[in-house]
Amino acid sequence: MEEENDLSISQTISAKTLNPRSQKKHAAMIERLSNLHQSRLNQFISRRSDADSSAPFESTQAFLNRFADSKRSIESELDRLRFISNDLESNPQLKSDLEKLSIAIADLEKLVAENSYFLPSYEVRSTLKAIAELKESLESVNLKLVPRKKFSFRNKPAKKDPANAVKESEISAKESDFPVKGGDDAASAEKSRFETRDSPGFRNEVGAVLVKQFEGFESGDFTLSNLESCEIRLKGRLRALFVHRLKNCRVFVGPVLGSILIEEAEGCLFMLASHQIRIHHAKATDFYLRVRSRPIIEDCSSVRFAPYLLVYEGIEEELRESGLAEDTGNWANVDDFRWLRAVQSPNWCILPKEEQVSTVNVSDLEKQQ
């Protein structure tokens, strides 16, 4: 507002004062302004005519044409793959072809998401349905051509073999790739001093079965950190759980009264019950949850969700005492902080019933320890 006042004041001054130099300046300014106005008008008109002549800008028809084109090409590719040779050996290209298709479908989905703000809701729905169908047929082709590895439920910890050792060195190499967090030396020295005073937890293990029974009404927090190919069973009630850097692990946890924070998990299975669950940087991981509020994911991909299926002696009572007796159904209400749009996030989905594990009973498993 003040700027406006200044402007009008300066205008009246230059108009009133008879200084020829400032008058000239004033005239020049007026001319510049009118030029600017004219050029804006021209731009506006040209943009209007563009829009009228079927330009891609916010045109439903243009979008639908584009959508139909890519859909058709994906379908013909699918048909081609369906009828070619059945075995992988004779067609090494197959896998990459399938991957390309899945990327094309994801691109199509993105296209819909980006344009959804101006599309009529019917078009959004019908295109999303078309995408779902494409995904389904891709999945069926996938199943037919590349048989899925059977999921099996092991009780024995993975043995350390040479292949595993190689993997380990890969991991440590990867870890050094992680950027070192900022902060000055004094602070990090201070921090490391506190990290020596670790909270209870399982850390830095490979291929182990880790079992812990929490006794008493109120336990503290617990940490799972840097574990690979482990099976972890935490029974009893605890207050908070921190999970950091897990790979190929299976994690079964009783009721957590406070919150669970997960960072960096890959190829894992989690069975968790808690009031709040936050998941960061997870990929290719399945979560079986009972949670009072909406679970959230951030920077995740290929994570799937299912209801909690853990059983051991006394778990019902523990769940009740922790306010987790009933399944609120919130395990399916996932908020993706990387996908703040009306359409379903491509980063997570619900785990189909036929792929879920059956109820897991860890009552007597601790005796193996």
Next chain:
Amino acid sequence: MGLLSIIRKIKRKEKEMRILMVGLDNSGKTTIVLRINGEDTSVISPTLGFNIKTIKYQRYTLNIWDVGGQRTIRSYWRNYFEQTDGLVWVVDSSDVRRLDDCKMELDNLLKEERLSGASLLILANKQDIQGALTPDEIAKVLNLDAMDKTRHWEIVGCSAYTGEGLLEGFDWMVQDIASRIYVLN
């Protein structure tokens, strides 16, 4: 200065204070606000966006802005800096691993000119959890003693779960803001 004095006068009449609650995700910001307001804290989803609560506190009206702390939405914090009287920085005292993250975000916040006049209350939350760091330890890690001498700050241990320490912290902050803004009363 003219505008500032007008704002001060308006505020003096209504005795309003604007409080901004920030901190890393999972630190308990929303739970603290609901607990102070005497609401149910058993079902709280991680905050997507922000909540505003208006609370009568002593003789004042607190407008509390509780802003989500997930990494993706931290960049939006700055949209809420304007005219903040009190800044509440909430720390999860049991999350030792992310304390350096916590320090870095707080340092960034305190560089912000628009917050330079705000009183700073640091709540070392989750003191009820066994093994949580004490407020003194948190103060050391966050290096609070090295803060700008003009800043009014205080660190208080609390638990949003039991409610302990919350009133103590807010009492300090409200008194501190009142003594700066409502000196005439």
